[in-house]
Amino acid sequence: MRNFLSVNDVESVDSIVKEALELKKDRYRFSELGRNKTLLMIFFNSSLRTRLSTQKAAMNLGMNVIVLDVNAGMWKLETERGVIMDGDKTEHLLEAIPVMGCYCDVIGVRSFARFESKEDDYNEKILNQFVKYSGKPVISMEAATRHPLQTLADLITIEEYKDKPRPKVVMSWAPHPKALPQAVPNSFVEWMNRTDYEFVITHPHGYELSEEFVGNVRIEYDQDKALEGADFVYAKNWAAYADENYGKVISKDTSWTISTEKMALTNNAYFMHCLPVRRNMIVTDDVIESERSIVIPEAANREISAQIVLKKIIENL
Amino acid sequence: MRNFLSVNDVESVDSIVKEALELKKDRYRFSELGRNKTLLMIFFNSSLRTRLSTQKAAMNLGMNVIVLDVNAGMWKLETERGVIMDGDKTEHLLEAIPVMGCYCDVIGVRSFARFESKEDDYNEKILNQFVKYSGKPVISMEAATRHPLQTLADLITIEEYKDKPRPKVVMSWAPHPKALPQAVPNSFVEWMNRTDYEFVITHPHGYELSEEFVGNVRIEYDQDKALEGADFVYAKNWAAYADENYGKVISKDTSWTISTEKMALTNNAYFMHCLPVRRNMIVTDDVIESERSIVIPEAANREISAQIVLKKIIENL
Amino acid sequence: MRNFLSVNDVESVDSIVKEALELKKDRYRFSELGRNKTLLMIFFNSSLRTRLSTQKAAMNLGMNVIVLDVNAGMWKLETERGVIMDGDKTEHLLEAIPVMGCYCDVIGVRSFARFESKEDDYNEKILNQFVKYSGKPVISMEAATRHPLQTLADLITIEEYKDKPRPKVVMSWAPHPKALPQAVPNSFVEWMNRTDYEFVITHPHGYELSEEFVGNVRIEYDQDKALEGADFVYAKNWAAYADENYGKVISKDTSWTISTEKMALTNNAYFMHCLPVRRNMIVTDDVIESERSIVIPEAANREISAQIVLKKIIENL
Numbered sequence: 001m002r003n004f005l006s007v008n009d010v011e012s013v014d015s016i017v018k019e020a021l022e023l024k025k026d027r028y029r030f031s032e033l034g035r036n037k038t039l040l041m042i043f044f045n046s047s048l049r050t051r052l053s054t055q056k057a058a059m060n061l062g063m064n065v066i067v068l069d070v071n072a073g074m075w076k077l078e079t080e081r082g083v084i085m086d087g088d089k090t091e092h093l094l095e096a097i098p099v100m101g102c103y104c105d106v107i108g109v110r111s112f113a114r115f116e117s118k119e120d121d122y123n124e125k126i127l128n129q130f131v132k133y134s135g136k137p138v139i140s141m142e143a144a145t146r147h148p149l150q151t152l153a154d155l156i157t158i159e160e161y162k163d164k165p166r167p168k169v170v171m172s173w174a175p176h177p178k179a180l181p182q183a184v185p186n187s188f189v190e191w192m193n194r195t196d197y198e199f200v201i202t203h204p205h206g207y208e209l210s211e212e213f214v215g216n217v218r219i220e221y222d223q224d225k226a227l228e229g230a231d232f233v234y235a236k237n238w239a240a241y242a243d244e245n246y247g248k249v250i251s252k253d254t255s256w257t258i259s260t261e262k263m264a265l266t267n268n269a270y271f272m273h274c275l276p277v278r279r280n281m282i283v284t285d286d287v288i289e290s291e292r293s294i295v296i297p298e299a300a301n302r303e304i305s306a307q308i309v310l311k312k313i314i315e316n317l
Numbered sequence: 318m319r320n321f322l323s324v325n326d327v328e329s330v331d332s333i334v335k336e337a338l339e340l341k342k343d344r345y346r347f348s349e350l351g352r353n354k355t356l357l358m359i360f361f362n363s364s365l366r367t368r369l370s371t372q373k374a375a376m377n378l379g380m381n382v383i384v385l386d387v388n389a390g391m392w393k394l395e396t397e398r399g400v401i402m403d404g405d406k407t408e409h410l411l412e413a414i415p416v417m418g419c420y421c422d423v424i425g426v427r428s429f430a431r432f433e434s435k436e437d438d439y440n441e442k443i444l445n446q447f448v449k450y451s452g453k454p455v456i457s458m459e460a461a462t463r464h465p466l467q468t469l470a471d472l473i474t475i476e477e478y479k480d481k482p483r484p485k486v487v488m489s490w491a492p493h494p495k496a497l498p499q500a501v502p503n504s505f506v507e508w509m510n511r512t513d514y515e516f517v518i519t520h521p522h523g524y525e526l527s528e529e530f531v532g533n534v535r536i537e538y539d540q541d542k543a544l545e546g547a548d549f550v551y552a553k554n555w556a557a558y559a560d561e562n563y564g565k566v567i568s569k570d571t572s573w574t575i576s577t578e579k580m581a582l583t584n585n586a587y588f589m590h591c592l593p594v595r596r597n598m599i600v601t602d603d604v605i606e607s608e609r610s611i612v613i614p615e616a617a618n619r620e621i622s623a624q625i626v627l628k629k630i631i632e633n634l
Numbered sequence: 635m636r637n638f639l640s641v642n643d644v645e646s647v648d649s650i651v652k653e654a655l656e657l658k659k660d661r662y663r664f665s666e667l668g669r670n671k672t673l674l675m676i677f678f679n680s681s682l683r684t685r686l687s688t689q690k691a692a693m694n695l696g697m698n699v700i701v702l703d704v705n706a707g708m709w710k711l712e713t714e715r716g717v718i719m720d721g722d723k724t725e726h727l728l729e730a731i732p733v734m735g736c737y738c739d740v741i742g743v744r745s746f747a748r749f750e751s752k753e754d755d756y757n758e759k760i761l762n763q764f765v766k767y768s769g770k771p772v773i774s775m776e777a778a779t780r781h782p783l784q785t786l787a788d789l790i791t792i793e794e795y796k797d798k799p800r801p802k803v804v805m806s807w808a809p810h811p812k813a814l815p816q817a818v819p820n821s822f823v824e825w826m827n828r829t830d831y832e833f834v835i836t837h838p839h840g841y842e843l844s845e846e847f848v849g850n851v852r853i854e855y856d857q858d859k860a861l862e863g864a865d866f867v868y869a870k871n872w873a874a875y876a877d878e879n880y881g882k883v884i885s886k887d888t889s890w891t892i893s894t895e896k897m898a899l900t901n902n903a904y905f906m907h908c909l910p911v912r913r914n915m916i917v918t919d920d921v922i923e924s925e926r927s928i929v930i931p932e933a934a935n936r937e938i939s940a941q942i943v944l945k946k947i948i949e950n951l
Contacts, residue, residue: 099909299415
């Protein structure tokens, strides 16, 4: 594996999930593999799980880790070429990226959608500059349009908890007070399309995701109907994608909140969410604290997804 | 040792101080013990000594360390159950804590008294949620009511410097411009009660600490009288504890500042303070820079207290 | 080597550059040398290259690294003696420095000129307190008047790229919107005076550097004339040094920007800059992106300069 930016960097979803589950049995088995290899983690946005789990994963492999919070202990970066840099931005990304690449073997980058330009977001302007100019393998630690480390952890979790070969997985939109990127749902859909689970997406009208990701997946606008017989409920908020409302909150309809009543429609489904989650907006206290909530094991698998990806990348250096 | 939250987690104060002094002679002796063990340090408040000394201690044992500053590179955490999270708090502590626990073997937590609710502070609301929900051993890196790593370092220091079996130790309140928690004095008193030193507390009326901590310790309201014959002067400011003034500064009386004149009343006492210290409020320049000031060796022993605690915890994993 | 504060800590510039180039061939050769040695990096100012390259260098040697951003996760420090500390500064540098020294084997310090007092800046008030009070070897990670890790990397780079024994190196002032310290140009001049390169400084009238650093170096006020036959163009902005204008921007004359036309005057010179660089102020997009721009290899050599310095210091512990 050279980079890890999307499902397209994975030869087989089925295989990598199996390898991850195998690695999880003995996560210190390859603690010499990363000797004298350095992971540099660059955060343009805040992070809890990704920050901790990716560091832990790298250390499991014996790698060195350097964490850099852009906007903390560093200056602002110019991203446009041709600008006369006489303002508040001290350095250009075109210098900063190759420089960062100098001091490491692998770069992880977190850079969310900014909702300023749909084109810039969906072209992964920042992430792709790292790929192009850093000279090193790049791991997405959530970019504008995808969050593949999350999705891989999600799939590992479903494999661990499923009790039939082809469970029904329902991804449901749920309300949230602020505009959130589509990276997690896009990524989830993209990977689900490479599995043979039964997969349904449910959301209010106006919240359609990019067709590029959704493809032929069944969309059911009636949440109750979608939830029928579900084995896994994957809740997530996202802002509108359609051009005219791109990056906007067009509904905060709390009838979409995942409640005990909603879960009663399912086949005693497991509840999943990538976290952080707004309680009593996305999901009620009761559901997230229930026996069927697997949000913590799902988060714990972030260490495993990061570790299998790092392992494949450094094996290929 | 499972957790390290107070003196109650220590079998014998005398023994752990002796073990610490032994460890100090060769602090790299157990540098393989922490292999593939990760300490996660969570800071809800600022830190210099604790941040550096605890990292150093963990690395002496060969542990991996991850540092997380909540409020920097992370979002705000909700602490109340039942809230509809439609405001500025992105994640609930009830998810964040078990998630943090996923990626480490031991958690260190710094969370000061907030002085918003005496009950919340003295119930150690935040620290106890880490104990309850993280699934991992928890080390207090100063909580609302105690700072046991500091006190253990203080006791190691007294053992190193004392020149009689039963020295007289005087803990004196001293003025400070802002309201400070009672964690350091509470902890100092709690541990001193498990030693056989002669121990006296002196402070102005109205600065009485919790009886739960003080027990039968002699309180002397006349500072000069208290200092007579002292072998160690342990200076510290704290805000009022009594209900009606909880968390308030009720005196800035600089006649309580530890000066050369005050030290002249003692038995050529050593001067101690946990640092950071406000010069010419708590103590004069002359005293803190004198030959009898042992604030730096005291700070240096923070590495040793943290290391002996971490050693005992990881031996028990 | 005890400290690394200026060229005066180096026995021979020629030798250390040669040793650095040798080390670069196998940077993991001494990965056991730093075992149980800890580098503490203290940042009073922002950093990208220094932060990453120095960490990487220390890890190449097997050292542990602790990074401390003063002003982030720490309180403000008082620097004056005799002050009654009843304001917003929580700790005195006279305690903080020896405390920091307790928890490490080597201290790196970044502390820029503040342009508040020329005397304080040129006496290296902050850096010298670390030397005096930390009890540990100190590495300048850019102080008020010098940036020797940068200059050593610059010299390593020139040695790698020069194609004649005695290349002509031209250091040229260039415009910048804000007042920048003289540390980089001072240091560059100071080291160049210990080489036998042909060296010329060019800048507008009023931008004369300290004579203490410049000595007998040729100063050419006509930039075009200075650039004639140059093999290396080392661009840099700095604020005025002269007493009456100390720390001020007295020109933003963009006729001094290094452009393709300016480079055409040289002997097909390499373009160098320490970074971060303001594009289209200091240098045009075309020049910095040209084949002859070596700013990235120059930055990459920051790892090597830091590593050879750390190696010499820990060999001497």
